Amino acid sequence: MSTLQQLEDLHTSGVYAKRDLTIVRGQGALLWDDQGNEYIDCAAGHGVANLGHSHPKVVQAIQEQAARLITCPEMFYHPVRAALLEKLTALAPAGMQRAFLCNSGTEAVEAAFKFARYSTGRTEIVAAMRGFHGRTMGALSATWNKKYRQPFQPLIPGVKHVPYNKPDKLDAAVSDQTAAVILEVVQGEGGVHPGTAEYLRGAQEICRQRGALLILDEVQTGFGRTGRMFALEHHDLQPDILCVAKSIAGGVPMGAALLGERVKPLTPGLHGSTFGGNPLAAAAAVAALDVLVEEDLPAHAAETGATLMDKLQEIQSPLIREVRGLGLMVGIELKQKVAPFLQALTARGVLALPAGMTVIRLLPPLVITHEQIDRVVEAIGTVLTEQTDQ
Ligand SMILES: *Cc1c(COP(=O)(O)O)cnc(C)c1O
Numbered sequence: 001m002s003t004l005q006q007l008e009d010l011h012t013s014g015v016y017a018k019r020d021l022t023i024v025r026g027q028g029a030l031l032w033d034d035q036g037n038e039y040i041d042c043a044a045g046h047g048v049a050n051l052g053h054s055h056p057k058v059v060q061a062i063q064e065q066a067a068r069l070i071t072c073p074e075m076f077y078h079p080v081r082a083a084l085l086e087k088l089t090a091l092a093p094a095g096m097q098r099a100f101l102c103n104s105g106t107e108a109v110e111a112a113f114k115f116a117r118y119s120t121g122r123t124e125i126v127a128a129m130r131g132f133h134g135r136t137m138g139a140l141s142a143t144w145n146k147k148y149r150q151p152f153q154p155l156i157p158g159v160k161h162v163p164y165n166k167p168d169k170l171d172a173a174v175s176d177q178t179a180a181v182i183l184e185v186v187q188g189e190g191g192v193h194p195g196t197a198e199y200l201r202g203a204q205e206i207c208r209q210r211g212a213l214l215i216l217d218e219v220q221t222g223f224g225r226t227g228r229m230f231a232l233e234h235h236d237l238q239p240d241i242l243c244v245a246k247s248i249a250g251g252v253p254m255g256a257a258l259l260g261e262r263v264k265p266l267t268p269g270l271h272g273s274t275f276g277g278n279p280l281a282a283a284a285a286v287a288a289l290d291v292l293v294e295e296d297l298p299a300h301a302a303e304t305g306a307t308l309m310d311k312l313q314e315i316q317s318p319l320i321r322e323v324r325g326l327g328l329m330v331g332i333e334l335k336q337k338v339a340p341f342l343q344a345l346t347a348r349g350v351l352a353l354p355a356g357m358t359v360i361r362l363l364p365p366l367v368i369t370h371e372q373i374d375r376v377v378e379a380i381g382t383v384l385t386e387q388t389d390q
Contacts, residue, residue, distance in 0.1 A: 039351045107273065131164070174210050182216075215243060224327075344383040
Protein backbone atom coordinates (compact mmCIF):
# COMPACT_ATOMS: atom_id res chain seq x y z
CA MET A 1 0.00 0.00 0.00
CA SER A 2 1.40 3.39 -0.97
CA THR A 3 1.90 6.26 1.47
CA LEU A 4 -0.84 8.23 -0.23
CA GLN A 5 -3.29 5.37 0.22
CA GLN A 6 -2.33 5.20 3.89
CA LEU A 7 -2.91 8.93 4.18
CA GLU A 8 -6.37 8.62 2.64
CA ASP A 9 -7.22 5.70 4.92
CA LEU A 10 -6.09 7.65 7.95
CA HIS A 11 -8.30 10.66 7.29
CA THR A 12 -11.27 9.45 5.27
CA SER A 13 -14.67 8.76 6.84
CA GLY A 14 -14.39 4.99 6.54
CA VAL A 15 -17.82 4.52 4.93
CA TYR A 16 -16.43 3.16 1.66
CA ALA A 17 -15.03 -0.31 1.01
CA LYS A 18 -11.79 0.61 -0.76
CA ARG A 19 -10.02 -1.16 -3.58
CA ASP A 20 -6.25 -1.24 -3.64
CA LEU A 21 -6.00 1.03 -6.69
CA THR A 22 -5.08 4.68 -7.13
CA ILE A 23 -6.73 6.00 -10.28
CA VAL A 24 -5.12 9.08 -11.79
CA ARG A 25 -6.42 9.52 -15.34
CA GLY A 26 -9.25 8.55 -17.67
CA GLN A 27 -10.18 8.79 -21.32
CA GLY A 28 -13.17 7.24 -23.06
CA ALA A 29 -13.84 3.84 -21.50
CA LEU A 30 -10.33 3.59 -20.07
CA LEU A 31 -8.77 4.45 -16.72
CA TRP A 32 -5.13 4.40 -15.66
CA ASP A 33 -3.66 3.87 -12.20
CA ASP A 34 -0.60 5.54 -10.68
CA GLN A 35 1.56 2.63 -11.89
CA GLY A 36 0.54 3.24 -15.49
CA ASN A 37 -1.72 0.15 -15.68
CA GLU A 38 -4.71 0.45 -18.01
CA TYR A 39 -8.25 -0.68 -17.17
CA ILE A 40 -11.48 -0.96 -19.12
CA ASP A 41 -13.88 0.81 -16.81
CA CYS A 42 -17.12 -1.15 -16.48
CA ALA A 43 -17.88 0.73 -13.25
CA ALA A 44 -17.87 4.18 -14.88
CA GLY A 45 -18.03 5.88 -11.49
CA HIS A 46 -21.20 3.89 -10.64
CA GLY A 47 -22.73 4.71 -14.01
CA VAL A 48 -21.73 8.37 -14.12
CA ALA A 49 -19.31 8.33 -17.06
CA ASN A 50 -21.81 7.50 -19.82
CA LEU A 51 -19.91 9.77 -22.24
CA GLY A 52 -16.58 8.25 -21.31
CA HIS A 53 -14.08 9.95 -19.04
CA SER A 54 -13.18 13.59 -19.56
CA HIS A 55 -15.07 13.94 -22.82
CA PRO A 56 -13.35 16.85 -24.65
CA LYS A 57 -16.61 18.77 -25.20
CA VAL A 58 -17.48 18.55 -21.50
CA VAL A 59 -13.94 19.56 -20.55
CA GLN A 60 -14.11 22.58 -22.83
CA ALA A 61 -17.53 23.61 -21.51
CA ILE A 62 -16.29 23.37 -17.92
CA GLN A 63 -13.13 25.34 -18.68
CA GLU A 64 -14.98 28.13 -20.47
CA GLN A 65 -17.73 28.37 -17.87
CA ALA A 66 -15.27 28.26 -14.96
CA ALA A 67 -13.41 31.23 -16.39
CA ARG A 68 -16.65 33.20 -16.84
CA LEU A 69 -18.76 32.43 -13.73
CA ILE A 70 -18.82 29.42 -11.39
CA THR A 71 -21.60 30.22 -8.96
CA CYS A 72 -24.96 31.90 -9.39
CA PRO A 73 -27.93 30.76 -7.32
CA GLU A 74 -31.38 30.39 -8.86
CA MET A 75 -32.55 33.70 -7.39
CA PHE A 76 -30.92 35.14 -10.52
CA TYR A 77 -31.55 34.07 -14.09
CA HIS A 78 -28.64 32.51 -15.93
CA PRO A 79 -28.41 31.86 -19.71
CA VAL A 80 -26.74 28.45 -19.48
CA ARG A 81 -29.25 27.24 -16.88
CA ALA A 82 -32.08 28.33 -19.18
CA ALA A 83 -30.48 26.40 -22.04
CA LEU A 84 -30.11 23.32 -19.85
CA LEU A 85 -33.73 23.42 -18.67
CA GLU A 86 -34.90 23.70 -22.26
CA LYS A 87 -32.77 20.75 -23.45
CA LEU A 88 -33.56 18.54 -20.45
CA THR A 89 -37.32 19.01 -20.61
CA ALA A 90 -37.26 18.51 -24.40
CA LEU A 91 -35.68 15.05 -23.89
CA ALA A 92 -38.18 14.07 -21.18
CA PRO A 93 -41.66 12.65 -21.87
CA ALA A 94 -44.21 15.15 -23.16
CA GLY A 95 -45.83 17.11 -20.35
CA MET A 96 -42.68 17.37 -18.24
CA GLN A 97 -41.96 21.04 -18.73
CA ARG A 98 -40.29 21.91 -15.43
CA ALA A 99 -37.34 20.63 -13.44
CA PHE A 100 -35.92 21.18 -9.99
CA LEU A 101 -32.12 21.17 -10.24
CA CYS A 102 -29.98 19.78 -7.43
CA ASN A 103 -26.63 18.07 -7.00
CA SER A 104 -27.11 14.31 -6.61
CA GLY A 105 -29.49 11.41 -7.01
CA THR A 106 -30.58 11.28 -3.42
CA GLU A 107 -31.45 14.98 -3.53
CA ALA A 108 -33.59 14.41 -6.61
CA VAL A 109 -35.49 11.73 -4.67
CA GLU A 110 -35.86 13.98 -1.60
CA ALA A 111 -37.32 16.69 -3.81
CA ALA A 112 -39.66 14.17 -5.44
CA PHE A 113 -41.01 13.06 -2.05
CA LYS A 114 -41.60 16.62 -0.90
CA PHE A 115 -43.36 17.56 -4.13
CA ALA A 116 -45.47 14.38 -3.99
CA ARG A 117 -46.61 15.07 -0.43
CA TYR A 118 -47.31 18.69 -1.27
CA SER A 119 -49.23 17.85 -4.43
CA THR A 120 -51.40 15.12 -2.97
CA GLY A 121 -51.79 16.22 0.64
CA ARG A 122 -50.94 12.60 1.49
CA THR A 123 -47.90 11.23 3.27
CA GLU A 124 -47.32 7.57 2.42
CA ILE A 125 -44.80 6.21 -0.09
CA VAL A 126 -44.83 2.79 -1.72
CA ALA A 127 -41.43 1.51 -2.85
CA ALA A 128 -40.10 -1.81 -4.09
CA MET A 129 -38.13 -4.53 -2.42
CA ARG A 130 -34.51 -4.51 -3.71
CA GLY A 131 -35.02 -0.85 -4.70
CA PHE A 132 -32.27 1.72 -4.20
CA HIS A 133 -33.02 5.44 -4.04
CA GLY A 134 -30.16 6.98 -2.10
CA ARG A 135 -28.92 7.41 1.44
CA THR A 136 -30.27 10.66 2.90
CA MET A 137 -33.05 10.13 5.44
CA GLY A 138 -36.05 10.42 3.09
CA ALA A 139 -34.55 8.54 0.16
CA LEU A 140 -33.06 5.99 2.56
CA SER A 141 -36.55 5.27 3.87
CA ALA A 142 -37.47 4.07 0.38
CA THR A 143 -34.22 2.15 -0.14
CA TRP A 144 -34.76 -1.53 0.56
CA ASN A 145 -31.48 -2.98 1.84
CA LYS A 146 -31.74 -3.30 5.63
CA LYS A 147 -27.99 -2.98 5.97
CA TYR A 148 -28.26 0.63 4.80
CA ARG A 149 -31.41 1.45 6.79
CA GLN A 150 -31.30 -0.34 10.13
CA PRO A 151 -28.58 1.67 11.93
CA PHE A 152 -30.45 4.91 11.27
CA GLN A 153 -33.96 4.18 12.53
CA PRO A 154 -36.38 5.80 12.89
CA LEU A 155 -36.66 6.86 9.26
CA ILE A 156 -39.66 8.66 7.77
CA PRO A 157 -42.90 6.87 8.62
CA GLY A 158 -45.39 5.51 6.11
CA VAL A 159 -43.03 3.87 3.63
CA LYS A 160 -44.10 0.41 2.45
CA HIS A 161 -41.98 -2.00 0.39
CA VAL A 162 -43.67 -4.43 -1.97
CA PRO A 163 -42.13 -7.11 -4.24
CA TYR A 164 -40.89 -5.78 -7.60
CA ASN A 165 -42.58 -6.98 -10.80
CA LYS A 166 -45.68 -8.18 -8.92
CA PRO A 167 -48.57 -5.98 -10.10
CA ASP A 168 -51.11 -7.44 -7.66
CA LYS A 169 -48.91 -6.73 -4.62
CA LEU A 170 -48.54 -3.13 -5.74
CA ASP A 171 -52.27 -2.91 -6.36
CA ALA A 172 -52.93 -4.05 -2.79
CA ALA A 173 -50.44 -1.57 -1.29
CA VAL A 174 -51.56 1.69 -2.94
CA SER A 175 -54.40 3.38 -1.02
CA ASP A 176 -56.02 6.79 -0.73
CA GLN A 177 -53.20 7.63 1.69
CA THR A 178 -50.46 7.02 -0.88
CA ALA A 179 -48.67 10.17 -2.00
CA ALA A 180 -46.41 8.35 -4.45
CA VAL A 181 -45.11 5.08 -5.76
CA ILE A 182 -41.37 5.18 -6.47
CA LEU A 183 -39.78 2.63 -8.80
CA GLU A 184 -36.66 2.08 -10.85
CA VAL A 185 -37.29 0.99 -14.46
CA VAL A 186 -34.38 -1.42 -14.08
CA GLN A 187 -33.32 -2.06 -10.50
CA GLY A 188 -29.59 -1.33 -10.44
CA GLU A 189 -28.04 -1.64 -7.03
CA GLY A 190 -30.59 -4.36 -6.17
CA GLY A 191 -29.13 -6.77 -8.73
CA VAL A 192 -29.92 -5.50 -12.27
CA HIS A 193 -33.56 -6.56 -12.53
CA PRO A 194 -35.46 -5.06 -15.48
CA GLY A 195 -39.07 -4.17 -14.71
CA THR A 196 -41.66 -5.75 -16.97
CA ALA A 197 -43.87 -3.61 -19.20
CA GLU A 198 -46.95 -5.10 -17.54
CA TYR A 199 -45.74 -4.14 -14.06
CA LEU A 200 -44.55 -0.64 -14.85
CA ARG A 201 -47.56 0.27 -16.98
CA GLY A 202 -49.78 -1.27 -14.31
CA ALA A 203 -48.09 0.88 -11.66
CA GLN A 204 -48.78 3.98 -13.74
CA GLU A 205 -52.43 3.00 -14.12
CA ILE A 206 -52.86 2.30 -10.39
CA CYS A 207 -51.31 5.66 -9.50
CA ARG A 208 -53.62 7.52 -11.86
CA GLN A 209 -56.71 5.71 -10.60
CA ARG A 210 -55.94 6.33 -6.93
CA GLY A 211 -54.58 9.87 -7.10
CA ALA A 212 -51.01 8.93 -6.20
CA LEU A 213 -48.01 10.19 -8.15
CA LEU A 214 -45.67 7.86 -10.00
CA ILE A 215 -42.02 8.70 -9.37
CA LEU A 216 -39.57 6.96 -11.69
CA ASP A 217 -36.03 6.88 -10.37
CA GLU A 218 -33.84 6.95 -13.48
CA VAL A 219 -30.76 8.12 -11.63
CA GLN A 220 -28.89 5.06 -12.95
CA THR A 221 -30.91 4.17 -16.06
CA GLY A 222 -31.15 7.68 -17.52
CA PHE A 223 -29.19 9.28 -20.38
CA GLY A 224 -28.75 6.36 -22.71
CA ARG A 225 -27.68 3.66 -20.28
CA THR A 226 -30.39 1.16 -21.28
CA GLY A 227 -30.33 1.87 -25.02
CA ARG A 228 -32.88 4.70 -24.91
CA MET A 229 -32.40 8.25 -23.66
CA PHE A 230 -34.57 7.26 -20.67
CA ALA A 231 -35.46 3.67 -19.82
CA LEU A 232 -39.12 4.67 -19.50
CA GLU A 233 -39.19 4.94 -23.33
CA HIS A 234 -38.98 1.14 -23.58
CA HIS A 235 -42.49 0.97 -22.10
CA ASP A 236 -43.87 4.35 -23.13
CA LEU A 237 -44.25 5.46 -19.51
CA GLN A 238 -45.35 8.91 -18.39
CA PRO A 239 -44.31 9.38 -14.78
CA ASP A 240 -45.37 12.38 -12.73
CA ILE A 241 -41.85 12.92 -11.43
CA LEU A 242 -38.65 11.71 -13.07
CA CYS A 243 -35.50 11.63 -10.93
CA VAL A 244 -32.15 11.83 -12.71
CA ALA A 245 -28.55 12.46 -11.72
CA LYS A 246 -25.38 10.36 -12.18
CA SER A 247 -24.41 10.93 -15.84
CA ILE A 248 -26.49 14.06 -16.48
CA ALA A 249 -23.51 16.44 -16.47
CA GLY A 250 -20.73 14.31 -17.94
CA GLY A 251 -19.26 13.57 -14.50
CA VAL A 252 -19.88 16.87 -12.73
CA PRO A 253 -22.25 16.49 -9.74
CA MET A 254 -25.84 17.31 -10.67
CA GLY A 255 -29.30 15.90 -10.13
CA ALA A 256 -32.78 16.88 -11.22
CA ALA A 257 -36.39 16.10 -10.50
CA LEU A 258 -38.43 16.61 -13.65
CA LEU A 259 -42.03 17.52 -12.93
CA GLY A 260 -45.16 16.53 -14.81
CA GLU A 261 -48.55 18.18 -15.02
CA ARG A 262 -49.97 16.43 -11.97
CA VAL A 263 -47.38 18.07 -9.72
CA LYS A 264 -49.00 21.07 -8.04
CA PRO A 265 -47.24 24.33 -8.95
CA LEU A 266 -44.52 25.02 -6.41
CA THR A 267 -44.29 28.36 -4.69
CA PRO A 268 -41.08 30.18 -3.65
CA GLY A 269 -39.47 28.90 -0.48
CA LEU A 270 -41.05 25.43 -0.65
CA HIS A 271 -37.74 23.83 -1.48
CA GLY A 272 -34.27 24.90 -2.60
CA SER A 273 -30.58 24.20 -2.94
CA THR A 274 -27.61 26.58 -2.72
CA PHE A 275 -25.74 24.86 -5.53
CA GLY A 276 -28.82 23.79 -7.52
CA GLY A 277 -28.66 24.99 -11.12
CA ASN A 278 -25.16 26.42 -10.77
CA PRO A 279 -23.55 27.59 -14.04
CA LEU A 280 -20.60 25.20 -13.90
CA ALA A 281 -22.73 22.05 -13.62
CA ALA A 282 -25.29 23.48 -16.04
CA ALA A 283 -22.61 24.12 -18.66
CA ALA A 284 -21.27 20.59 -18.23
CA ALA A 285 -24.81 19.19 -18.51
CA VAL A 286 -25.59 21.17 -21.67
CA ALA A 287 -22.41 19.81 -23.25
CA ALA A 288 -23.16 16.27 -22.03
CA LEU A 289 -26.72 16.25 -23.37
CA ASP A 290 -25.48 17.59 -26.71
CA VAL A 291 -22.88 14.83 -26.94
CA LEU A 292 -25.45 12.15 -26.06
CA VAL A 293 -27.63 13.31 -28.93
CA GLU A 294 -24.88 14.12 -31.47
CA GLU A 295 -23.04 10.83 -30.96
CA ASP A 296 -26.33 8.93 -30.73
CA LEU A 297 -25.06 7.21 -27.60
CA PRO A 298 -28.39 5.61 -26.61
CA ALA A 299 -28.43 3.72 -29.93
CA HIS A 300 -24.78 2.79 -29.49
CA ALA A 301 -25.61 1.46 -26.01
CA ALA A 302 -28.47 -0.61 -27.42
CA GLU A 303 -26.20 -2.14 -30.02
CA THR A 304 -23.08 -2.78 -27.94
CA GLY A 305 -25.24 -3.83 -24.99
CA ALA A 306 -26.93 -6.51 -27.12
CA THR A 307 -23.52 -7.74 -28.31
CA LEU A 308 -22.19 -7.79 -24.74
CA MET A 309 -25.18 -9.78 -23.47
CA ASP A 310 -24.99 -12.26 -26.38
CA LYS A 311 -21.31 -12.89 -25.79
CA LEU A 312 -21.75 -13.24 -22.03
CA GLN A 313 -24.58 -15.74 -22.61
CA GLU A 314 -22.12 -17.88 -24.57
CA ILE A 315 -19.74 -18.28 -21.64
CA GLN A 316 -20.00 -21.85 -20.41
CA SER A 317 -19.43 -21.68 -16.69
CA PRO A 318 -21.13 -23.64 -13.93
CA LEU A 319 -20.77 -20.51 -11.77
CA ILE A 320 -23.27 -18.47 -13.82
CA ARG A 321 -26.91 -18.53 -12.76
CA GLU A 322 -28.18 -15.87 -15.17
CA VAL A 323 -27.11 -13.02 -17.43
CA ARG A 324 -29.67 -10.21 -17.66
CA GLY A 325 -29.97 -6.51 -18.31
CA LEU A 326 -31.01 -3.79 -20.71
CA GLY A 327 -28.66 -1.90 -23.03
CA LEU A 328 -25.32 -1.36 -21.34
CA MET A 329 -26.69 -2.14 -17.88
CA VAL A 330 -25.81 -5.78 -17.43
CA GLY A 331 -25.84 -8.16 -14.48
CA ILE A 332 -24.18 -11.57 -14.26
CA GLU A 333 -25.71 -13.47 -11.37
CA LEU A 334 -23.39 -16.09 -9.93
CA LYS A 335 -24.07 -19.02 -7.66
CA GLN A 336 -21.54 -17.63 -5.22
CA LYS A 337 -20.16 -14.37 -3.89
CA VAL A 338 -18.70 -12.07 -6.52
CA ALA A 339 -15.98 -10.30 -4.51
CA PRO A 340 -13.08 -12.62 -5.49
CA PHE A 341 -14.11 -12.49 -9.16
CA LEU A 342 -14.18 -8.69 -9.13
CA GLN A 343 -10.64 -8.81 -7.81
CA ALA A 344 -9.58 -11.31 -10.46
CA LEU A 345 -11.11 -9.07 -13.13
CA THR A 346 -9.15 -6.08 -11.85
CA ALA A 347 -5.95 -8.09 -12.20
CA ARG A 348 -6.97 -8.67 -15.85
CA GLY A 349 -7.58 -4.98 -16.50
CA VAL A 350 -11.37 -4.84 -16.12
CA LEU A 351 -13.11 -2.83 -13.40
CA ALA A 352 -16.64 -4.00 -12.54
CA LEU A 353 -19.19 -3.44 -9.78
CA PRO A 354 -21.11 -5.73 -7.49
CA ALA A 355 -24.91 -5.47 -7.17
CA GLY A 356 -25.62 -7.25 -3.92
CA MET A 357 -23.47 -10.24 -2.96
CA THR A 358 -23.88 -12.44 -6.02
CA VAL A 359 -24.25 -10.19 -9.06
CA ILE A 360 -21.43 -8.72 -11.15
CA ARG A 361 -22.73 -5.43 -12.56
CA LEU A 362 -21.33 -3.93 -15.75
CA LEU A 363 -22.01 -0.23 -16.43
CA PRO A 364 -19.37 0.67 -19.02
CA PRO A 365 -19.23 4.10 -20.64
CA LEU A 366 -21.60 4.11 -23.61
CA VAL A 367 -18.63 4.94 -25.86
CA ILE A 368 -17.07 1.53 -25.20
CA THR A 369 -15.81 0.00 -28.47
CA HIS A 370 -16.50 -3.50 -29.80
CA GLU A 371 -12.84 -4.33 -29.33
CA GLN A 372 -13.07 -3.29 -25.68
CA ILE A 373 -16.30 -5.30 -25.25
CA ASP A 374 -14.40 -8.35 -26.58
CA ARG A 375 -11.63 -7.80 -24.05
CA VAL A 376 -14.18 -7.51 -21.22
CA VAL A 377 -15.94 -10.72 -22.28
CA GLU A 378 -12.65 -12.55 -22.57
CA ALA A 379 -11.57 -11.48 -19.08
CA ILE A 380 -14.93 -12.47 -17.58
CA GLY A 381 -14.88 -15.79 -19.43
CA THR A 382 -11.41 -16.50 -18.09
CA VAL A 383 -12.13 -15.69 -14.45
CA LEU A 384 -15.41 -17.60 -14.48
CA THR A 385 -14.04 -20.72 -16.11
CA GLU A 386 -10.46 -21.08 -14.86
CA GLN A 387 -9.90 -23.48 -11.99
CA THR A 388 -10.13 -21.53 -8.78
CA ASP A 389 -10.31 -22.54 -5.17
CA GLN A 390 -13.16 -20.18 -4.25
C1 LIG B 1 -27.03 6.05 -7.36
C2 LIG B 1 -28.50 6.05 -7.22
C3 LIG B 1 -29.16 6.95 -6.35
C4 LIG B 1 -28.42 7.88 -5.44
O1 LIG B 1 -27.65 8.80 -6.12
P1 LIG B 1 -26.52 9.64 -5.33
O2 LIG B 1 -26.04 10.63 -6.33
O3 LIG B 1 -25.47 8.65 -4.90
O4 LIG B 1 -27.18 10.26 -4.17
C5 LIG B 1 -30.55 6.95 -6.34
N1 LIG B 1 -31.24 6.11 -7.11
C6 LIG B 1 -30.66 5.23 -7.95
C7 LIG B 1 -31.50 4.34 -8.80
C8 LIG B 1 -29.27 5.16 -8.02
O5 LIG B 1 -28.68 4.26 -8.82
